[in-house]
Amino acid sequence: MDTMLRFFGRRKGKAIGASRERLMQELLPKIRLVLPQKGKLAKTKLFPFKAKELWLEIGFGGGEHIAELAKMYPDIGIIGAEPFLNGVSSLLAHLNGSHRFPKEDTGLEEGRCDNVRIWPDDIRLVFPYLPDGIFERIFVLYPDPWPKARHAERRFINQNNLPELYRLLTPTGRLFVATDVIGYADWVQEQMKIFKKFSLNNKDLHKTPEDWVPTRYEQKGILAGRQPIYFVFSKKNCLTERKKAAKLKI
Secondary structure, eight states, rough: TTTOOOSSSSOOOOOHHHHHHHHHTTHHHHHBBBOOOSSSGGGGSSSSSSEEEEEEEESSTSHHHHHHHHOTTTTTTEEEEOOHHHHHHHHHHHHTTTTTSSOOOOOTTTTOOOOOEEOOOGGTTTGGGOOOOOOEHHHHHHSHHHHGGGGGGGSSSSTTHHHHHHHHHHEEEEEEEEEEEEEHHHHHHHHHHHHHEEOOOOOOOTTTTOOOOOOOOHHHHHHHHOEEEEEEEEEEEHHHHHHHHHHHHH
């Protein structure tokens, strides 16, 4: 990892089971995001087909969200980043189909398109390799809230990362942020006011966005009495481009 970047959080939890460890050894190398030796990532070389759009999920947790989106949208290419290796193995199991029942095959689940690339590490290491305006959607779902005041600088939505997220979105792109921690929701709004380049699209912060796929963490939080808060942001200075895109869809 770049010496200028400090990573906070666990890289591994409880021991990964034998079947998932096999997926880490056999499936992950096939769909792992590979960085170029020089220059930027070529959008056309990421997948074995021409992706209609590219989406990014930062910190995909158990992987159920990204796996379901990939199944719903086989023509979309999705990059998922997660430094917690247990989460990586969980996503692999979802893509393999073995999250439901054990199986020997370590390939993609039958009928699933090869439209996911995994970065099993800190997404900030990838930022320098990503060209401007590459993603139509970026998801930051239930990031670690780092509730203690002295740890606030560790929160992913901050003044260091927001310029990168802004740069990586297309003119019509959207940034989805979800949390069930009120303090973190307040932090997100404060950071956005400071950055000033994103506008909030949704008025009802408790209404699930379109084609929403709930995460396991989200469902556990709801059962525990926590209410999800959803933010959908777009680039402020791209209103004209969004209007043109909307007309083309009519």
